[in-house]
Amino acid sequence: MSDNPFGFSLPPEEPENGDEGKEKGKGNQGGPANPFGFGTGAGGADNPFAAMFGSLNPNDLGAAFQQLGQMLSYEGGPVNWDMAKQIARQTVAQGTADGTKDESVGPAERAAVEEAVRLADLWLDGVTSLPSGASTAVAWSRAEWVEATQPAWKELVDPVAERVGAAMGGVLPEEMQAMAGPLIGMMRSMGGAMFGQQIGQAVGVLAGEVVGSTDIGLPLGPAGKAALLPLNIEAFGKDLGVPKDEVRLYLALREAAHQRLFAHVPWLRSHLFGAVEGYARGIKVDTAKLEDAVGQLDVSNPEQLQEALQQGMFQPEDTPEQKAALARLETALALVEGWVDAVVHEAAKPRLTSADALRETLRRRRASGGPAEQTFATLIGLQLRPRRLRDASRLWASLTDARGVDGRDGLWEHPDMLPTASDLDDPDGFVHHEQLDFSELDKMLGEAASRKDEPKDKPQDNGDGKDDDSK
8 A cells, every 4th residue: 555545645834934834723713724634736736636626715615615525425336436537637637757748649659659569460470379469559648548448447446445435334333324324425435535536646647657558467458459658658768778669669569469368368358357356355444444544534633534544454364265366366467477578579589689678677667566566556455566477488488499389379278278376386397298188178068068959859779770669
């Protein structure tokens, strides 16, 4: 979890001198200058709520309460996705830490992306048996990435948000819940708003870092669209000493390779998203901390609420089932990223002088968490890191040498054929063991199904031209 999980910021310290530096508690006898602790002006520019509330006038809190009421009147699902999108767009508009502002993609950049993806697909044809998975190539701005990926974020985040929403409704004593229907509804709306604010900020920051739609090993964009972000690609390659065209082409290879895998392995997307959901189901909400946070809902003392929320409420259950769910997810991510790494290297090595340097840069980026690390840690308490990327890449390369491209890629036909976590420990043992042949099993199952469908009262021929009934 981040240090500031729900995005509430402490009010800025007041200066001790001058007309604006009146002692706390004396300048405005009607109440604190900023009862919610939302940052305002330059001091709160990094708080997405600042853009929503603007500079609060201490003499006119009516508008602030009205906007807060609108926020709490949300009656949708576990996450206020309208708020999430609004805050993500605001975060993108503020620009990244280096001062880079988002900008529309021009025709020349769109053409360059389309050409890079076309060439990448041509190179990949020679190193994988999976055909192209990209029907179109698109160049996105950061804001366009936010819009295009929101459906995937909903699918990933809603399960754990549902758990938190239910927990927020259950912190009241049981005997009070029957009489507190409106309050429970308000608390759930607040939970949706909290998640919406947090997700929006995290996705907005992520939009300033990603270079495509599959950076984190999951297909976040629409199916069949190979997407690159020219502005972020330029920032990524800025200090690498590699020509911009080579950087773009190498990243196009990775995007196109991911698209092939997700397009032609029909069970893979649901397998990965199901692994994330399975892990999220095992996350428990620390209701004690939640009760403390709800108990501190005193608008005149936002610091106490801040401190309660800072501690974090998501804790993975230390059970065999939760550990198994995490192992499944980490192995699946490693296999996807390892396959892409091996295939892209095979395609790029003979053609790009910078192939080795770009490969190592991206490996380190992923190993250290990359753009997804803090985002997922913030959203669902999960660090989405393919810790065994190098092991998986070596295994896929060894499979190519031992079984050829078709033999390697054929393992994606069924999830039970894929290497396991223990196979990553002993890649040679997996590469050289007898390969399972599911075609014979499918044939046997098909024949059994056919026999089952035959009429049971059909007369049997004894070979002498007479049926059994004629005896």
